[in-house]
Amino acid sequence: MPVQTPTRRTLLVAAPALLAAPALAQTRSIGPAPYPDRTVRIIVPFAAGGASDTSTRVVAQKLTEVLGQPVVVENRPGAGGTTGVDYVVKGPNDGYTLALGGLSMTALAMGLYSRMPYDPVRDLVPISPTVLVPIGIGVRTGLGCNTLAEFINLLKANPGKYTYGSAGNGSSGHISCVAFLRRTGTEAIHIPYRGSGPVFNDLLAGTVDFTADSPGLLAPHHPDKVKALVMATEERSSTLPDVPTSAEAGVPGYKAYSWFGLYGPPGTPQAVVSRIAEAMRVVLNDPATVNRLDREMGLPPLRQTPERFAAFLREEIDYWVPIVRASGARAD
The missing domain is CATH 3.40.190.10 (Periplasmic binding protein-like II)
Structure with missing residues (x-):
């Protein structure tokens, strides 16, 4: 069978598409890729197996689905959680390395340490809480x-x-x-x-x-x-x-709890904060995720906007730092 060659009409129809292909490729290459376009790490500043680790892995599993990119947990324990948080604070602020922060490495640490490697208010960008932890x-x-x-x-x-x-x-x-x-x-x-x-x-x-x-x-x-x-x-x-x-x-007035949430390092772009916060809103309202966290693990989801989360951190500092200092407990 003879090979059919394209007619002039076919060439005229195909020409615009052929010419548009490089232009489209060029258009797509302009500007940064939409976030996220690769794996996101969450640094959990405690060893595997605790409430911080297990709850974050549940969140990361659903967050992977919502963001469309892998979200992995990496444990970096030490110094009551401050080692892992400091690692993130001093790292890149592109949104691909986040810290799991919590009560112990913010408000409690401020009362326990004479010097901290970071300022919880100045150096942490609140994105979204994850869970409340009854104790x-x-x-x-x-x-x-x-x-x-x-x-x-x-x-x-x-x-x-x-x-x-x-x-x-x-x-x-x-x-x-x-x-x-x-x-x-x-x-x-x-x-x-x-x-x-x-x-x-x-x-x-x-x-x-x-x-x-x-x-x-x-x-x-x-x-x-x-x-x-x-x-x-x-x-x-x-x-x-x-x-x-x-x-x-028989011990009225004795209360103890903790909480965890996602933070970025200083300078984390607002667009990244908003993207993750919106994804976390979806995650923490997902019935299956809520069931695993609250019903199975006893860790009710804590839902706040980045702005409310920032205010919550300041409130916790005002409440807990005097209590810790009055207790006489020191960590250095």
């Missing part, structure tokens, strides 16, 4: 305490004998235990770790005696291996409904 106290079952009153009596009878683990000096778990000990007039020895995961490993092994952490981390071990004695909140946790609140357990 409860859990003791190893080997202590034989079934109520908070029994545990307090044990501590009073043996001042300085028992130990508690936290995710690090200045972490929310650390300050929660300090506040508990001061309020109950008891003493115990603090052992800092590089995240909640290692704390629970040693708590289950009997190396430390108690800790303060989220319902989602206490629940898998309660009540067989770790007995949760109190939730330092006004309402009971849906994850641990049998655990009394502070008031119900």
Whole structure:
């Protein structure tokens, strides 16, 4: 069969398309690519396994779907979370490396450290909170305490004998235990770790005696291996409904919580902040994500705009810094 050659009419029709192709390619290459066009990293400043890590991985999974690019979690623990945050603060501000910030590496750290490597208000660009973290106290079952009153009596009878683990000096778990000990007039020895995961490993092994952490981390071990004695909140946790609140357990006024959220380094473009904030609005209203965070992990989503999140941080600093300084706790 002879090969058919294009007619003049075909050439005339095709010519504009052929001429337009380079022009279109040129048009697409003008200006920066829309954000994001590659992998986004979230630096979690604690070891894997804690509430900060597990909740952020749930968020990152859905955020990947919403943004259309991989969102990965990288753990950089140390110094109560300030090491990982400082890594982001001093890094590029193009929106591809974000910090998971929280109470411990902002308001609590300001009260604990005489000098910090960054200023939480000046050097962190608030984008979106992720979750609120209720905190409860859990003791190893080997202590034989079934109520908070029994545990307090044990501590009073043996001042300085028992130990508690936290995710690090200045972490929310650390300050929660300090506040508990001061309020109950008891003493115990603090052992800092590089995240909640290692704390629970040693708590289950009997190396430390108690800790303060989220319902989602206490629940898998309660009540067989770790007995949760109190939730330092006004309402009971849906994850641990049998655990009394502070008031119900006989220590009214004792409250402890934490929270986490996404931050960019100084100079993060407003367009990037808005893009991620809008994506997070979708993520934190997704029924499946909410179910995993709130119902399964005991970490209710915390929904705020970047502007409200910035104001919230300042409010938390005003509230917590005086409490930390009055406690006498230091991390340096």
